[in-house]
Amino acid sequence: MAWISGLLFLLLSFYMTGDALSRYLGGPFTGVSDQIAAFCLSLGATWALAQGVIAGTHVRSDVLLPLLPVPVKRWFGVLALAGLTVFAWILAYSSYLLTMESYDMGSTVPQSIIEMQLYIPQSLATLGFVVFAITALVATLVATTQSEPIAEEGGI
Template sequence: MARLGGGALLGVALLICLEVLLRMFRIGNMSVGTELGSYALALGATWSLAYVVLERGHVRVDVIARQLPQVPRIVLDLFALSSLAVVGAVLTNGAWGMVSTSLRLGARSNTTLGIPLAIPQALWTLGLAWFTLVAIGRTIQALRALLARDIGEASRIAASPSADDEVEEAIAETNSRLGKSE
């Protein structure tokens, strides 16, 4: 989904470039890039949220948490991950309400395209729902690991990567690309 969202952004960027060229050479005048761009931006954002959870790329200010002992730190990490799931659920619920209202009203965009608003809103909501499900799944995985007293696994799932983790990952990726074994 993250790649599809990124592809949508790239497609809209190309469309906007085409619009600019058409205007510059006075060949024609299309004005759909702005509308499609706003839809693509919403999709690109929400469809990549789940990927960020899987890659542990969510931003946290954890200067103090890094100083705590391992168990309290993983409890805070688990709280942060579960908070993402709760926020996702609230956002998904609100987005679904918006989609159902647009469907009920038959709302359309106020542009030359006249797109039924429920279509981009439903795709946006799908991204939020997927993010929520992934965050819930990761929370459950981390909680199971914590209950099994596998602190390392719980941390691998829920914690933001440290600078050392990121360096190790970069070295492993470089070695992988060069065909070296670790």
């Protein structure tokens, strides 16, 4: 999913460049570049979150961590992953509720030329949040069963 997110951002950059150049040179333009960019940024951001957990690039406040003994560092790492897991599940559940509410109301994408039901892009973003939550949960479970310390520089 992270590769798809990166490819999505790359394709978005080509699309936006082409649309802007065409508009600047007086040629045709799509008129939906704002909506396309919003969809791509939403999907790219949510679908790449799980990669951050796998790579160990999630944010953790560790000002005092270098001063602590190794066993304490390990458990602070597990605690950080557990907090991230709770946060990820809250995001996934809230996104799911929002998607279902949009589906029940029959909402369409607001202020857009694109005629699309709002639950479609929301459900794709929800999928990204669910994968993020599952990845964080698995990383937390793996970290609790490891006997060696959690790596300080990247990785689980």
